[in-house]
Amino acid sequence: MNRIFVFIEYRFGKIKNASLEALGEARRLADKYGLRVAALILGHNLDGLMDSLIWRGADEVLLADYKKLADYNSEAYVKVVTDETRRAEAAVIFLSATALGKDLGPKIAARLNACYFNDCVSVDLEGGFLKAARPIYGGRVIANSKSVISNFQVATLRPGMFRAIANAAQKAEIKKIFSCIDNTEIKAVFKNIIGAAVGKIPLIEARIIVSGGRGMKNAENYKILEELAGILGGTVGASRAAVDADWWPQEYQVGLTGKTVAPQLYIACGISGALQHLAGMISSKFIIAINKDPNASIFKIADIGIVGDLFEIVPLLIKELKKQPK
Amino acid sequence: MNIIVCIKQVLDTEAEIRLNETKTAIIEDEKSEYVMNPLDEVAIEAALQTREKFGGDVTLISLGPERVKNVLVSGLAMGADKAVYLKTSGAESYDSLETAFILSDIIRGLQYDIIFCGVRSVDVNNEAIGVQLAELLSLSHISSIIKLDIEGGGKKVVVHRSIEGGEEVLECGLPVVLTCQKGLAEPRYPTLPNIMKAKKKPCETKEVMVNGGIKIEIVNLELPPKRGGARIILKGEPLQQVQEALKILAEKGILGDAL
Numbered sequence: 001m002n003r004i005f006v007f008i009e010y011r012f013g014k015i016k017n018a019s020l021e022a023l024g025e026a027r028r029l030a031d032k033y034g035l036r037v038a039a040l041i042l043g044h045n046l047d048g049l050m051d052s053l054i055w056r057g058a059d060e061v062l063l064a065d066y067k068k069l070a071d072y073n074s075e076a077y078v079k080v081v082t083d084e085t086r087r088a089e090a091a092v093i094f095l096s097a098t099a100l101g102k103d104l105g106p107k108i109a110a111r112l113n114a115c116y117f118n119d120c121v122s123v124d125l126e127g128g129f130l131k132a133a134r135p136i137y138g139g140r141v142i143a144n145s146k147s148v149i150s151n152f153q154v155a156t157l158r159p160g161m162f163r164a165i166a167n168a169a170q171k172a173e174i175k176k177i178f179s180c181i182d183n184t185e186i187k188a189v190f191k192n193i194i195g196a197a198v199g200k201i202p203l204i205e206a207r208i209i210v211s212g213g214r215g216m217k218n219a220e221n222y223k224i225l226e227e228l229a230g231i232l233g234g235t236v237g238a239s240r241a242a243v244d245a246d247w248w249p250q251e252y253q254v255g256l257t258g259k260t261v262a263p264q265l266y267i268a269c270g271i272s273g274a275l276q277h278l279a280g281m282i283s284s285k286f287i288i289a290i291n292k293d294p295n296a297s298i299f300k301i302a303d304i305g306i307v308g309d310l311f312e313i314v315p316l317l318i319k320e321l322k323k324q325p326k
Numbered sequence: 327m328n329i330i331v332c333i334k335q336v337l338d339t340e341a342e343i344r345l346n347e348t349k350t351a352i353i354e355d356e357k358s359e360y361v362m363n364p365l366d367e368v369a370i371e372a373a374l375q376t377r378e379k380f381g382g383d384v385t386l387i388s389l390g391p392e393r394v395k396n397v398l399v400s401g402l403a404m405g406a407d408k409a410v411y412l413k414t415s416g417a418e419s420y421d422s423l424e425t426a427f428i429l430s431d432i433i434r435g436l437q438y439d440i441i442f443c444g445v446r447s448v449d450v451n452n453e454a455i456g457v458q459l460a461e462l463l464s465l466s467h468i469s470s471i472i473k474l475d476i477e478g479g480g481k482k483v484v485v486h487r488s489i490e491g492g493e494e495v496l497e498c499g500l501p502v503v504l505t506c507q508k509g510l511a512e513p514r515y516p517t518l519p520n521i522m523k524a525k526k527k528p529c530e531t532k533e534v535m536v537n538g539g540i541k542i543e544i545v546n547l548e549l550p551p552k553r554g555g556a557r558i559i560l561k562g563e564p565l566q567q568v569q570e571a572l573k574i575l576a577e578k579g580i581l582g583d584a585l
């Protein structure tokens with residue numbers, strides 16, 4: 001096997017940054033072990049995207065442009081990816097661990113009778129066998145596992161844990177994939193998107209997250225977190241307690257039964273730091289915690305802990321940040 | 327409507343995690359406490375609500391050592407009708423496909439219109455069983471659902487699925503595998519009458535062969551590195567705290583990098 005495939009997620013007019021991170025990691029491994037990287041992109045009317053894709057670390061960009069692929073559906077997507085994988089004898093496939101990646105990845109693995117590593121925080125490919133570090137048990141244990149088969153190996157990579165390449169040394173060659181999906185029936189049919197709030201950055205894509213917990217007291221108070229997030233160019237998250245109290249949407253819950261995030265900066269406001277919450281944000285590069293209780297567990301893992309009333313601290317943060325030159 | 331729910335027993339997430347000497351497995355002994363995987367409770371609730379609307383049967387399936395029967399009984403106490411217990415050695419398989427094979431072998435012989443699973447188990451975090459089970463049974467699947475309506479007189483599902491930046495609305499005919507995310511349904515507490523009835527409900531035991539070669543090996547398990555970096559606790563006047571925090575962020579280039 002001499003190729004790593006990277007699935008590039010393209011939906012609603014955008015290439016997911018997390019896919020470019022997976023591509024950057026594939027390039028790193030390819031350089032280390034003398035392999036080639038092919039980026040696979042599926043969809044419809046894809047021509048305009050190539051410029052944003054050819055300098056990101058792939059040796060080839062494999063393009064499958066079909067009407068049936070216009071909206072993501074696992075049935076046609078899995079056929080295109082697995083057909084191409086077999087044809088090219090690519091033994092390793094990376095996807096990013098987004099909602100789509102975690103839907104398509106296991107299906108690809110099952111179809112290829114492959115091993116499947118979900119939500120990897122680091123990967124390696126020595127000898128052609130995938131070795132992956134995966135957080136398990138709410139992130140309290142890291143499972144270092146490895147594949148003992150060389151065909152096939154599928155991994156989803158946790159967003160925020162790998163680096164995308166902004167400007168690769170080599171330009172990728174573009175190739176069209178011809179795939180026979182005429183007889184592939186799409187049974188789970190995409191209808192529409194709802195609830196996509198304009199200007200709200202999804203949690204796993206946010207580089208800065210301002211998160212509120214029980215200490216927020218009510219839904220109305222989240223306005224101050226929205227203002228802070230707005231100034232920082234981030235998004236607002238919440239703990240399970242806050243979501244269960246209907247103060248903030250489920251979609252933005254951080255934690256074991258919510259989302260796992262790894263932003264540059266996580267500001268935890270009025271969050272005590274229960275294990276289940278930590279599971280969702282412990283990979284954050286830098287953590288600031290604001291809490292009235294000096295014994296709150298969150299202070300054990302925060303890089304900066306501010307013991308105080310968030311209703312005083314957050315407005316002051318907003319005020320001081322507004323003073324700073326852009 | 328015939329409904330199947332695949333459930334898993336997991337170590338209590340609140341409990342201490344202990345690693346064995348060679349650091350290749352998590353210690354499970356008489357001190358260990360187990361619970362039903364929280365997202366499987368959601369799946370059972372969705373199944374029960376579906377049965378309430380359309381009638382039929384809810385069958386639970388779980389695999390593992392004898393103690394796993396406890397979650398089957400819990401599920402029966404919530405109101406499920408019957409259970410199938412698949413007896414295996416209990417060594418945790420980190421290979422989701424191996425587990426999906428075992429489940430698919432058994433489920434293939436059953437009647438079903440909808441198969442519910444939790445989207446992931448909070449222990450090994452593979453998030454794959456439902457999707458892979460569907461693939462092995464050649465069924466459609468929709469993962470991570472947060473809203474479910476059954477329309478067309480029980481012939482199709484209309485679901486909302488949680489994705490980044492919004493919710494996807496999808497439709498699918500039956501049979502279908504649905505994996506359930508938190509927010510889909512609030513799991514009910516077992517009522518006393520149901521707890522009493524649970525032990526009397528049918529629970530069939532089947533021995534299963536763990537087939538196939540091993541594809542994934544655990545090299546080791548480790549505790550994550552402790553977060554390094556300054557653990558600075560700022561006290562004093564709020565304005566001072568804020569200015570100090572911003573100063574540290576500036577020194578570390580955190581905001582600059584992000585913005």
